[in-house]
Amino acid sequence: MDKMNHAPGMPREDDEPGGAAARPGDDAAPADRIEDASAADRWEDQGGPVEQASAGASPAPGPTGSETAEPDYKDRWLRAEAELQNFRRRASRDWEEGRRLAEEGILLEMVAVLDDLERALAVASPAEAATPWGQGVSLVAQRIRDVLSRQGVTVEDPLGRSFDPAYHEALLELDAPEGAAPGTVVQVVQKGYRRGGRALRAARVVVARAAAGSAT
DSSP states (O other): OHHHHSOTTOOOGGGSTTSSOOOTTTTSOGGGOOOSHHHHHHHHHTTOOOOOOOTTOOOOOOOOHHHHOOOOHHHHHHHHHHHHHHHHHHHHHHHHHHHHHHHHHHHHHHHHHHHHHHHHHHHSOHHHHHSHHHHHHHHHHHHHHHHHHHTTEEEEOOTTSBOOTTTEEEEEEEEOOTTOOTTBEEEEEEOEEEETTEEEEOEEEEEEEOOTTOOO
């Protein structure tokens, strides 16, 4: 069909040397020709040359002043030292308070025993007090008083003195008897004990008051 449609005298493409017609631009090497921008990009991804950054590009941001500032170690040390001193004072105060409460608990037990011995001696007759049994009870009571005294415990006997709520416990108020001023202690039901400036046991007392209808 091709031979029949071909005009006589015209050269044919398959008659040219090499069996194929020569085309313009075929002599250029394929590696020297880049078809489009996408091909150039693929070539750069595969290790080709990369375009240099422009001169106007901004540098990477560096650390700010707050990030590079040194911590104030001296201030931290002073704060830690102050907290340590406060902890030591609190621990010492708590230890002293616990020790004082433990000692006072034992001293109160000794005071209770002394109360029993003194009541026994108070109801004993002079003849009974002169027996070896009475003398032994008296000796034990005196030994307990000596121990309490060495621990700084003193007797609080407020008879005839003004009522002090820090060391006295009022059980009852009575009209002031003759010669007693209102507000004074007229009877001691149970004597008290103090240790230093604190009441180890408050004295239980009866306090005088002004008589009804009398001028104050």
